[in-house]
Amino acid sequence: MGVRRRSLPLPLVPWDRRNVGESLSIDRCCLIRASAGTGKTEELARRIVDLLRCGVEPHRIVAVTFTRRAAAEILDRVLVKLVEQAETDGTGGGEDRGGGARNALASLQAFLADLPRLQLRTIDSLFQRIVRVCPIETGLPESFQLMDEFEARELRRSLLGDMLREGGKAAAMLAEAVGRLTQGEDGKSPWMLLDPLLSQFWEAYQEEPDRERWGGEALCRALIPGRRETDGEGLWQEIARRLSVQVPDRRDAWERMRAVLLAYRGNGTAHRLIVNILESYDPDSGSCGEFYFQRRKIVPDPEMARLLGRLATFWLQNSLEAACERTRGLASLLFGFRARYRRALHSQGRIAFSDAPRLLRELGAEGGGLDQELWLRIAFRLDSHWDHWLFDEFQDTSRAQWRALELLVGEAIQSTEGTRSVFCVGDGKQSIYGWRGGDRRLFEEIASRYEGGVARKTLSTSYRSQPAVIDLVNVVFGSKTALEELYGNAGRAWAKDWEPHASALSGASGYSCYLEVGSDSGEPPCREGMEEGAGEETEEERSSPVDSALVCLIREIIRPAERELSCAVLVQTNAWARRLADRLRKERVGSVFLEGEIFPGADNQLGRLVAAALQSLVHPRDTLARGWLQASPLGDGFCQEWEKNGWRILYGKGFQGVVAEILGRLRTALDDFGKERAVLLQEMACRFDQTGSRDVERFLRYLRDQPVRLPEMTGAVQVMTVHKAKGLGFDAVVVAELEQPVRIRSRLLEVDLPQGASRLLLAPAKTIVTKIPELAKAREKAQKEELFERLCVLYVALTRARRELYVVAEAPPGKRKEPRSGSRSAAPTHRDLLRRTLVAGESRPLRQVSGMNVFFERGELGKPERQEGLSNDEEESERLPPLAFLPRSVRLTPLAPSRSSEDRAAEFFAAGRPSGREFGVLVHEMLARVERADAGSLEPLRRIASATPSTMVEEAAAAALRCIESRTCEAIFAPPSGTIIWREKPFEALLSGRWISGIFDRVHLFLEPNGSPASAILYDFKTDREPLERGEEGLLARYREQVGLYRAVLVRMTALRIEKIRAILVWVGPQRLVEVPPSLAGSL
Amino acid sequence: MRPERTFLGWNQPLPALAAEWLLDRAGGCGCLDLSRWLLIVPTRQSGRTLRGALCLRRPEGFLAPRVVTPMELYGEGRSAAGKAAGPTARLWVWIQLLLSEEGGGENALFPREAFQPDFAWALRVAKSLCEAQDILSEGALSFARVREEGSHPEPELWLRLARLEERYRAILADGGLLDWMETRLEILRVASWNFDVDRVALVGCPDPHPLAVRLLERILRDEVCSVLIQAPEEVADGFDGWGRPDPAFWRRREMPFLPNTRIYAEEGALTSRAADLVAANRSWDAVTIGVCDSRLLPFLRLTLEERNISAFDPGGISASGSEWASLLADLRELLRQRNLASFRRLLCHPAAAGWLGLQQIGTERSFLLERLDRAASRTLAQDFQSAARQEPGLEPFVERAQRFLSEAEAEPLAAIRRLLEESFDGKGDAGSQRLLCEELELALEEMEALRSSAKRRLDAAEYLDLLIERICQQHLPEERPEEAVELRGWLELLWDDAPHLVLAGFQEGAVPEAIAHDFLLPSSFRERLGLRTNAQREARDAYLFEAIATQRSERGRIDVLAARFSREGEPLFPSRLLFRCPAAVLPERVRQVLDVRNAPQRHQPASTDSFPLVIGPLRWEGEKRISVTALRDYLACPFFFFLRRARRWEEFERLPEELNAREFGLLLHDVLADFGRADEMRECNQSEAIEAFLRDALRRELQQRFPEGTPPAVALQSRAIQGRLAAFSRMQAKEVRQGWKTLLVEAPFELRIGDWQLDGRIDRIDRDSEGRIRLVDFKSSERALNPEAAHLVASGKGQGPAAALFLWKGREFRWRDLQLPLYAAAWRLREASCPELRVAYLVLPKEREKAGVVEWQSWTRELEREAESCAARILQAVEEGRFWPPERSAEWDREPWRFWFDGRPAEIVAAAPGPLG
């Protein structure tokens, strides 16, 4: 594991020695390009170890990862490395760690001691950590919570709901925004218009809240030349006139098209004729060439060409204007939303993941950087000084994140001190998050910004994939010419940094192949390009011939369950993944999971049962849910009972109680699957209950939409998009959906203005974009990015396989339908690249799967040996012997009989009425102060009682005094001398196994001459303020049991016979004594 | 007092050791008397345990000692100067300050450029400030004192805090309340307490609040306070005089690596191991689960519940999940939103039933909910009063809520009081109920005391916020089951004497616990201020760990369970206490800790259907009457038809903001029908005039639907309708110019087929100048539809019910809909001598220029007859109960049907056979 390092020992300023001990003998800036599976984590962990060995304090190190798994893994690896090094040190065979200032054991100790201050975090949690200590600066309470995706969506929903409900000025603003957005083509549902827009553009807007950037005036002015075509009608007429001369039989058609032609504003699918005319338009000459009109080629004469050119300009201008309008509408929608969103964040004390970097950036907004003082304050609050930065998966860092990070790291980069360092590991080839802001160019930027030596390294030996898999990857991506020809600039950029991979797993060969499925497999070919409108009309599910071939492939060849393999089918789009998973499930190829996630609330009968019960409870009108429930085994009887009890259960026990109740009613025994789902449902409910919400509709949404992530599983097939598979590895991988051409995904174009600035624009139709040079350029830029990213996606997909890789594409349509050659508009598909690089010579049919041909093959299908470590010593040590410990000694809760009549719970709230209990407590306290009614002990009471103003304390003292001085009670406070007097004594006792805990108000104990007890009187003071009608009888009835217990305790304590103990209730208010006869208080 | 340490050893449980020690020192004549003893124990729960242990040793009974927790030494918080402010009062005052002018302005604690402070925000910050005060109280410090101490990089911040604190005290004083800290400092100064005792002992309390120790030190300087420590003499160096573990000693102390230590990959495995361990015991009473990380608690409970093991937490369960907390929250929502949703939620709340008079009036809740839904989707009204106006059944409840709202506006606190009284009435007097009531009452009193000094009047919702805050801090006692495993927090474990202890969640951050109050008091600053340090906490926990392990080493068992990932996927790490070992063995120890027990590779069970839906018998049981549109369902899927038309299963869709697609279509229809009925417009060929008429009609329709004003979202929708109407106007004008005139609109018809009656309504019937008739159906879907494609499809694709198939021009076709053909048939019945008949859609899609009349081009009489016979075939099949098997149809892929039947009804339903099948 020797690492060759170019060490640059850097001189240290003297005062720095105190921090690091010794000079750092490692590279201060290190950039590592690590291809897939080559051990990025390992590299990073090694770096941390090096830092530690150099004497760096652990809390000065910040390592940033993208996933929590990675963070944990790095921690483990650091520990393992230190342990290994310490062990070799121990045996004396330690490698000399260069300038290692600290031995491995000491480093390990230091590392463990600093655990709580260790910054080994995901980038998100790092940001949150910082924001959390800035409540003053951000206005967010320190205790803010983080919203998960579900909660963020719920918040968005509710804010949008508010927006749609609010009247007045807000409504007018919204109406204006919507008007701009729809340009007169309002749909039925504002919600369906706005909700998707928010989820699509909200993040982007947060980063770019400057409204002027969104389709602002400047853009419109820059792109639309001074002279405008305004008279569409006139143009149309003139063309009509000329057309009737030139092509009389198209005149009527032209007439009929009037409305469509004049209305075109670059939105939606344009009429064929418009597209044709626009395509023939040449922006330079400003005129049109020949075009097709209802299958007839029309060659315009020069005048007509010019007229048509003007018509095209008319469309272009209108479209551009409309696009600007739409963009501005969007911006004003987002602007309005933003205000609400921010208010909600502050008042709810919650933020979403993406808010943290933004907040942090805003802290540094003034003056372009985090000002030194603020940073000092933050560092103080964090108890940290971060000098060494390490970044994992650097290519995924988004611009937005980087702009926030830069505030913190910038100094480390620029610093020339030897005490700070930066380390990045990443792989531009895996930057598949461009669509959400990942920016692979940052890597280069850092390198250029860094002053001083930058150490670079490239890793291309895979520890994940076996040689056959790597072979295929090398063949596909090693062909510079194919990449360039198919992908243009993007391909060139890709090829520039390519280095052939190698596999470190030389023991086994693995297997890889490229397969094509003929269109003769009996299924209609996949219909591409039906992006919209599929919903309403198409009944038939779109399917691809690849589907059934895949089923066979998995069932006959991969056999994951039988061979105990983890297996993934990787596709590019969510829709495909969903469809394919459905299909595989229906074909029963085993357990199939979508996106490594399951939806316990929606993917099984139990989840639906819970949903049905709740839905019919909350909306009795939903006869569908109710019918479903009645048709379930719970049946009609349950329905009616449920209607009565459901709410009580919900509010008493939460959703967890509801789930338990419903599932508990099922009499059918559940199989393994059912049991597992039942557990997951319970857990979901339990988690939801933590929020304290009892909102049924919200819970139902949660139940339906909330996934549970599953770890890698053997035997199951996971269908997922490549994006979800990033960072994962599988024994066998099938890569499909390779025949889709690249589409530009983002509708937002970044348009460079002549003056240098850039603006954002909701792109109009492609036909329009290509005819406006600035837009065309912007689109090209976007396309290049997109193409590059597509290559990354393919690369990531192919490198997920450990042992077996199956690349499956649909055979291209017959030669006749070859796309028009030379037309660059046909975007490349992955299949094109695969065919170019992998197909050479003959293919052979795949034996087990009809219609499938093998075009490329490496390695062989062997029997997989289970990796060691996975099937570890299984349960053995886990099995528990029966344990027979004795129950703990004290396991009773004491029974404390009620001493006073307490107010009923509800009566606490009677306004202005002091609580009876509190009064009682005070009176007892006063009475307990007096042992004997002599002047000395009564004096303080008198003093209190006579104080003004009179509050409860004074009242209590007066009541006590009246009682003590009354005739009836006199004797109580003047017992014969020699009497032992207990006042207000708590006691404990066990009575027939019951633990009794109480307080004796007053006990007089009379002794035999020999000092042993002879008899006793038990006085119990009562402060009941009840009217006297029911009188003593009532009092007796109320306290008979309590006093009985007390007397019984006293019997046990004193060993007196029960007759020797009198029990007397002292009714303080009316000053009455009530003797409790022993027979009634039979001992227990 | 001066401390005098006694080492009890640690081979036995602490309660037993302490009880023995005490009993040896009891006095009494005739009976055992401990009543002159004052015992200080860490928590109430440990006090109970001690009393129990004593009781078990002296079952005949004894006079009990006074048992208090350290801070109870300061008494009830009432001193000569006034009453100590409770938590609600403190929050109230801070909130006032944060929201009042002093909060903003130049010297504000929180500069307000970035945001507009509101109550909710202030509440959170106030909590944070109270927390800071509490932490500072460990050193008897206040904000002002901290400022004097200096050494903070932000002196201005502390100056502002100190100023605020001054005002905070003043406001409290106005309400006759004293700051918590002040009362204590006063007691400390006079060095007195209210206990009439002879002997004092601090028992098993390794981490008493520093203020309590201070008081002990001050009081009765010559007396002795016994300090009972569960540890042997040998480790005497490990404790200071008051029995607090010494950081230096415990940092060096090596901890054993217990044999039953397990590190799991995931928390789920951990909880289920804990449950296994409990289950392995003959008696659950022999086990305690030490819940080191409170996050685990709900999931532990869940796992135990799944195995039918009852659990008991002597500390009680948080009141935040109680129905009272949710009642207060629901009320608050009603006060804030005053909308239908919040009113609806209250109606559902059982605790509100009494107050709303649900039982009194005796209405079924489901009936009310149904009414509410109906009212809501009809009016889209946001406030509940106007929504309910149209549903007389709801009146009394609305009235009550309304009354509460207006009372709350006038006198918030009084209204809340009354409401609580009514709600708690008749709810029984269970201990937990009483506890809550007491707590709420105290909170109310505190707020009432302060009311007059308010700078900013709080409204009822804000008062409720404070009440909710208060009760959420409460723990309610739970019923102890017959036999149960106890769940206890880490700090309670020293006092636990169960022979088998399972430490669940022995994680870094939980043991030792990480205190985070970083914004004001980061840990190094706390240390500098002399507050409890992390090192002290770590020493305490090291001691606790050793003590609880050692006492079970001979006669018991201890399992230490930790995990590497939380359920949410957050990485975790086992407690650093596990690494307390000699340097030489550290590498080995690290390996042990990293040896994660993978849950045995989960083999996922293949999905199955836990039960089928039993639906049947598949029979048409109603009268033989059906609408024409219903036939479309049969053509799509007979089983779908059965559920929807025979069983009348219908989803309930409610969009709280806007009209749903159906209502949208209806509105458009109604407007167009108004137009069609207007004789004066019949021959109008001026689009502007038509449009003006339609705009008017739309306005009328809206007014009728929403007499209180059009909701904003509907206004947006009405603009969409206007757009479509404008397109319609142009198109209509053109049609009229071409000679088409409207003959009839909304013409209902009945069509008999066999002994069935088909109902329908033709949207519009036009006639042109040559007498041709055209039957038109309005279609308002977003995209333009073509009637032919909507009705017919070549039967190659997909299947369909047999009744739908037919041969035409030598090819096989399948009906998807029979609407227009049956309209034609019905019309022909009415006008027998009908000349040429055309059928068409009048499409009004989103894109205006595509609006227009789309005729069925290839329409023939033949198709009409075929459609009739298709209808007959369908009705025949319906009569015969041919509803099974389901077809693959898009209907099953549409929500919510897709959800309920998973897109595969054939597998989910076990249909009972119909009469024929």
Ligand code: SF4
């Ligand atoms: S506008 Fe229409 S209704 Fe009015 S006169 Fe002209 S054609 Fe007739």
